[in-house]
Amino acid sequence: MVIIGPTRGSVANACAQRECRVRGAVLLTLLLLGAAPATHAQEDRNAEKEEPQPFAAAASDTSRSRVAGGERARRWRLVVDGERKAWSEAPALPLDSLRAAARMAVRQVQARGHYRARLDSAVVDSSARPPRARIHVHAGPLVEVGRVRFTGNRALSAGALRALMDTRPSRPLRPGVLEADLRALLRRYEEEGFPLAQARVASTRFTTGPPQRLALTIAIDEGAAPRLSRVAVEGDGRTRPSFVARTAGLEIGAPLAGYDPSQVRERLRETNLFERVGEPELLLAPEGADSASTGAAVRVPLEEKSPATFDLALGYLPSSKNQGGRLVGSGTLALRSPFGGGRTATLRLDRRPGALSRFEVEAADPFVAGTPLRVSMAFEGLQEDSTYGRQRYRVGVDYRLGRGLRVRAEASREVTRPGIAGRRLSASGEGDGPGGARRQRVARASSWLGGGGATLRRLRGPAASPRGGFHLDADAALGRKTRSARRVTAAGDTAATSATLLQQRFTGTVRAYVSLRPRQVLALGADARALMADRYDRSDLFFLGGxxxxxxxDEDRFRGHVVGRALAEYRYLLGRRSFAYAFLDAGYARRPALPGAPVSQGGWHPGFGAGLQFDSALGLVNASYALNDEDGLTGGRVHLRLAVGV
Structure with a gap:
């Protein structure tokens, strides 16, 4: 969090200030104890003047010198009251820096609560190979905490503050624990709407009588509790401040209780509308300003994505026995917050082999009527030559539950109408007789489904090339399907049949990204779709392939009521969004018995290849060459995707 104020032009990092205040408070405690007298402090300063080089060298070592530093650290031994102790922070100093090492040894013991520790002696064994040094320290008694008092606290009671601290009466006083306690106090004040609060150790006093304890007085300066007057967006983009405020969970006119800049960044990143979200800044009005400008403002640096992107996906299918090579593809136009309010729309058109075409349109509003609910509406139309046509209508409502987690409820309606080829009668494999019964290839059907799902997204790095994290998307729906079709029995009778079936649908997607080395990423994932019902039609099946x-x-090569894919992709990063990759896909499709195909089929289908993704003058390009286990090296498929910002 960055704070500007209380006068214009002064900028400071609040987190860094908090660390400085905490460390300063603990240092003040050490000075007030009396266990570290001024003569010791003066000796420390003289030692620092005499031997500055070893510390500088230790801070700036290369990898080779760090190895040497590790060897040096093993030369030092810490002996406390005649017993050797583990020295986790043994200095990487040469043996001629005995004074500096001794000072560090005493401070190590003091950090364990023995503030009256003092140096007994130091012995250098030059006969050993390599030479070693033992530093003997007298620990003295543990300094325990006495009463802990607070002054200046009004918004929070002393009991509430003590509950946040591990530094309590009868416990040893440890600097690291005291630092963590003071940070916890400041975080709690920030949550209560006091971002300028300060905490320090005002005084210390040894109590009389055994055991001797140290009483602490912690002074609290709560500072002002500003109210949020406005949210500003840095830059001349189209994003509205009201959208940023709603997304970040900020309320104009309310106190800054619970303000967390990292949470503001995370929520804005989750929208996937911005290339970059900078560190939010908290602007405080100067003293003496008029009432209209008093309070606080949050300024968020944003780098917006293009308001529209056209994604073109092309594929070249090699020649086969029946026809030559052909080009297939799809185009997607995505609108991302074109007017700054966060609304999105997607338009997609697919042209697939076999006279199959698909049209999809979807629109979403992130804050319907000012509520925190995101509402989306979608339509999908699919036409397979003269076999059948299907229309699907869907409406969904989702809500953000936490970091990267959204839950949703959806309802959909589907209508399937058979074409000329779909109304033909084919053997179904049902009934008695050698040919079995015959029924209509595609039934006229309508269905209603309702269900819910969740999305959990925790990714690091650009959306087009994550460096780590995972993404999970899962949905489940339950509904009823009413179907009607003509059926001819084995006895030759023709009848119109109608039935209502129960359907269950499940879909899921998971991606995980593991950073192997600074420029290497392993992407793992799986996709799955399943439909469970008593009877299936051709129009019910999912597509797989492409x-x-x-x-x-080939695009939509396989169909089934259960389809899935597992993938592994090794990426070598070439830039922020550019990488070369090699991949392995393993797909599975299981098709039930259908009219015209009375035998169910299922099996695994591997695919593998390599590709390249890179930024170009037109946009982001992804090109790959993919093979399978059926065709040779020259029978691969070329896949090309181009995302152009408009």
Whole structure:
């Protein structure tokens, strides 16, 4: 969190200030104890003047000198009251820096609560190889904490403050614990709306009588409790401040209780509308300003993504026995907050082999009627030559529960109408007789489904090239399908049949990114879709194959009521969003018995290849060459994607 104020032009980092106040408070405690007299402090300063080089060298060592420093650290031994003690922070100093090492040894013992520790002697054994040194320290008694008092606290009671601290009566007084306690106090005040609060050890006093304890007085300066007057967006972008405030959970006119700049950044990143979200700044009005400008403002540096992106995906399918090579593809137009309010829209058109085409449109509003609910509406139309046409309508409502986690509820309606080819009768494999019964290839059907899902996103790095983290998306839906079709029995009778079926649908996607080395990332993932019902139609099946689902195969090569893919991708980073990669896909599809295909089928289908993603003058380009285990090296599929910002 960055604070500007109380006068214009003064900028300071609040977290750094908090650390300085905490460390200063603990240092003051040490000076007031009397266990570290002024003569020792003067000796320390003289030692620092005499031997500055070893410390400077230790701070700026290369990898080779760090190895040497480790060897030096093993030369030192710490002996406390005649017993050797572990020295986790043994100095990486040469043996001729005995004074500096002794000072560090005494401070090590003092940090364990023995503030009256003093140096007994130091012995250098030059006969050993390598030479070693033993530093003998007399620990003295543990200094225990006495009464802990607070002054200046009004918003929080002394009991509430003591509950946040591990420094309590009858416990040893340890500097590290005291530092953590003071930080906890300041964090609590920030949560209560006091971002300028300060805490320090005002005084210390030894109590009389055994055991001798140290009473502490902690002074609290709560500072002002400013109210949020406005939210400002740095830059001349289209993003509205009201959208930033709602997304970040900030309320104009309310106290800054619970203000967390890291949470503000995280929530804005989750929208996927910005290339970069900078560190939010807290602006405090100067003293003496008029009432209109009093209070506090939050300024957020944002680098917006293009308001629109056109994503073109092309694939070249090699020639086969029946036809030559052909080009297939899809185009997607995505609008991202074109007017600054966070609303999005997506338009997608697919042209697939086999006279299959798909049209999709979706729109979403992140804050409907000022509520924290995100509402989306979608339509999908699919036409397979003259076999059937399907329309799907969907509406969903989702809500943010926590960091990267959103839950949703959805309802959808589907309508399927058979075409000329779909109304033909085919063997279904049902009934008695050698040919079994025949029924209509595609039934006229309508269905209603309702369900819910969740999305959990915890990614690091650019969205187009994550460096680590994971992404999980899962949905489940339950509904009823009413279908009607003509059926001819084995006896030759024709009848119209109608039935209502129960359907269950499950979809899931998971991605995980593991950073192997600074420029190497391993991407792992899986996709799965399943439909459970008593009877299936051709229009119920999911598609698998192509650049978006199973690389190395024709678009929509496989269909099934259960489909899935597991993938592994090794990436070598070439830039912020650029990388070369090699991949392995393993797809699975299981198709039930259908009219015209009375035997169910299922199996695994591997795909593998390599590709390159890079930034170009037009936009982000992703090109790959994918193979499968059926075709040779020259029978691979070329997949090309181009994302152009508009």
């Amino acid at each position: 650049a978006r689902s199973l690389r190395g195969y």
